[in-house]
Amino acid sequence: MKAHVTIDRDVAIGDTHERLFGAFVEHLGRCVYGGIFEPGHPEANEKGFRRDVLALVKELAPTIMRYPGGNFVSGYNWEDGVGPVEQRPRRLDLAWMSTEPNTFGTNEFIDWCREAQIEPMLAVNLGTRGPDAARNLVEYCNHPGGTAWSDLRRAHGWEKPHDIRFWCLGNEVDGPWQMEHKTAWEYGRVATESAKMMKWIDPRLELAACGSSARNMPTFGVWEREVLEHTFDHVEFISLHTYLNNYADDMPSFLASADLMDSFIDEIVAIADAVAAERRSDRRLMLSFDEWNVWYRTRGKREGRTVPGWPVAPRILEEVYTMGDALAFGGACISLLNHADRVKAACLAQLVNAIAPIMTETGGPAWRQTIFHPFAQMSNLGRGRVLKSRVESETYATNYYDPRGTQEHRFAMPTVPYLKSAAVHDRDGGFVTLFLLNRHLQESLDLEVELRGLQATEVALARQLRHDDLSAVNTKDAPDTVSPAALEGVRIAQGRLTATLPAASWNVVRLRLA
Template identity: 75%
Template sequence: MQTVTATIDRTFTIGETDRRLFGAFVEHLGRCVYGGLYEPGHPSADAKGFRTDVLDLVRELAPTTMRYPGGNFVSGYNWEDGVGPVEKRPRRLDLAWMSTETNAFGTNEFIDWCRAAGIEPMLAVNLGTRDGEAARRLVEYCNFPGGTELSDLRRDHGWPEPHDVKFWCLGNEMDGPWQMETKTAVEYGRIATEAAKLMRWVDPSIELAACGSSARTMPTFGEWEDTVLEHTFEHVEFISLHTYLNDYAGDTAAFLASPDLMDSFIDEVVAIADAVAARRRSSKRIMLSFDEWNVWYRTRRKSEGRTKLGWPVAPNILEEVYTMKDALAFGGACISLLNHADRVRSACLAQLVNAIAPIMTETGGPAWRQTIFHPFAHFSNFGRGQVLRANLVSPTYAATYYDPRGTADLTFPLPAVPYAKLAAVHDEAGRAVTLFVLNRHLDQPMPIQIDARGFGDLELVEALEMRHDDLSATNTKEAPDRVRPAPLAGVRVDGGRVVATLAPASWNVIRLVASE
């Protein structure tokens, strides 16, 4: 392969990463909560029932925010069911995942878990089967100091101090026919506006995200965003995006190209949001919350992988086992998010434990890292700072990505996919420069030369690669470290020039420190 070149300059930036860019997602889905992060009686469980082995891995993964309680689950959730004495909480049928919800874990337990993990909570309200009044009551229960029925109820439940939750999602995927109480864009725009008004009247300090399209492939994509923002523009700070990358066609080259469609999705939603602002002659800019993203396809299309018969409690559903190939596409998605740091200010990896997750557990047994754990940990731990605008010159290839929706067979031609996908982040306080580079060529090593200007001399701190001769390799309970990062040899740094050779089908992180 010809040498890939990239030029970055300290003064040419895309934007600074918001700490909320590195979030994740916990839903009452399968074993994400029960048997995942919460398992009283587990050998590692603390006094509150939280698995400390999972907490240790979460701290290593380093998510900054956590979305809860859904997802599809929230569109039928009564938040009151999950507070108060556990023995008095009702058992409910959860129509989202055809399970029985015990409500042993609810809002207060989630807040306590976030505090234990050092994570900012991010709550979603039910705008499916409920309305703005239920939403504003939850805000009062969580955030009002005391002296009212609901704030005093929280205090009576054992949480005297307000939870002070700042980020709230106005429902979930309300355009989806799979959602409880699906709504048209006008119907959702109206209820979201009224909920936002009431919630903010209780606590003016909160920030709100309206539901965007459930996917770029939805038939109403574009029109939905335009209509919803026409209603909610003055009341929200964010609009959401959701994407799950797939390899349904078994075309690895196209799968590794699919993160580039995230770039297009982001650019299109930004354009729509700014068009709504332009119609209003408004200088306000709506930011993007990419609050569901991941690789997901094996357990997605087969109904037996999505639900279990008999309304079980915490069934083992959506437990995607990730491969080396999945980790590469996942790393590409991390790069896409970094390279839109100016407008994507919040994002949530879906989900955290067991269900389409970077962390797997055995109920009563160990916890381990899936392959996708490692790119996210690199992204979160080393992606803080100013994202630099890179001038990348790379050979390209053509691919066609397949993404079915219902009975529709949707294909997306990608005529010129760069073999290299790159993001560069400068942490000025720590003088660090981190390069995230994906080599999407399946057979050839990639010589790469990066010219970094305006930093003075650079010194190599660490270079890591993640690759495997078998792209279908996975991590398991028996072999939890089969796929993991290893040192990347042969990286040379000369002044502001970085030279390396990247293995075929590899995820690479090169960490540098600047002299000035």
């Protein structure tokens, strides 16, 4: 099987924003407790942060981190998580049917972000709380001093403002599973008032309004339009969430599912721009894809993803990712890169243990899941100007079906190419990096890439991620079962790159330019 790709230095999609390579920490299962924070662990530092996890996070290289939720934030009183730890209340968390001890809160999260060299992104509770609590949190975090809330932060031991710039106005408020789920009109009003008051305190803030929790929501489209009718002049971003799944045990369709992300993004852009057109406005809202991942084995009804008895940090949603999952995940990475013109922030959900690229054993080691590798390669090598890839490849027909619901959950997709690709010209102009997914399960792909206006001198890096068994996983005892290896036989001659991509493989090729 053959494929041809043309990229031109002067035909670009857009520049990646640093925030495109973000991730997500929620008070969910063992993401915080036993994940990033485990006082008493042999690898814990004086603040209780696991140094082995921090080392893997730095290798993963996320650039912004969303916190504290997620569903959790819709019932969260931020005041519970600040001040002397021994005085913090224990609360029942209705999002994940757990007990929240509040020993880790906003200030600890900021300290962790500083140590990890990651920009913090905070979400405010627009479920059980509202604009008043949101503006108080901004004052606590960002005001220098001389007021009740800012001086309280200083009394708690954080003299300097946290200077948090990016904020989410609630989470998945369109979902009936959310605490104090709202209609688009109800949410639009509370989000607008929150945004207005938050920016009165700190005009530098960048805010994301909640878009649809999924493309299959019955309110999708109508929700965005009505919310933006309220919030358009007050926010910079509209959010969207997607989790890829393989419920039907149909690997070809699963590997094509990332193409639905492309459609979802295009549709949200069209709605946002239609609202702008109604206003005769040249203002363009950007997209925050602040939850995305592969997630299906531990997903389902509430009773199947919670533990009875209100435990602290239960083992829930601990998806074990396969080689096949890593391929679908890589397709999602490519989709994000290829929409760098409008997707200016994105957060892999989540970071540790709960549907995450990093796994830990409480009291024990930490290791990389299969999906760790495509993200790390995208984050470390995918920053720059995304060039438009014209792909000529054989195609296949597929259906993507989510059996949790009705016919609304069935998506018929047109034929999709076996090759999915993205190309990034780095900011210094010295390299171009190709991200290449061969979705054919049996056949290798003979690839030719025509490089227009790009004088490649050598192959600086060529790596593949594959395994003969698509169900192969990484474990505590075998953490490198699925890991990148050399991709042999990549050649450059007369402005063309040639390579053979193995069947069912994720590949990264980095070319040095003259």
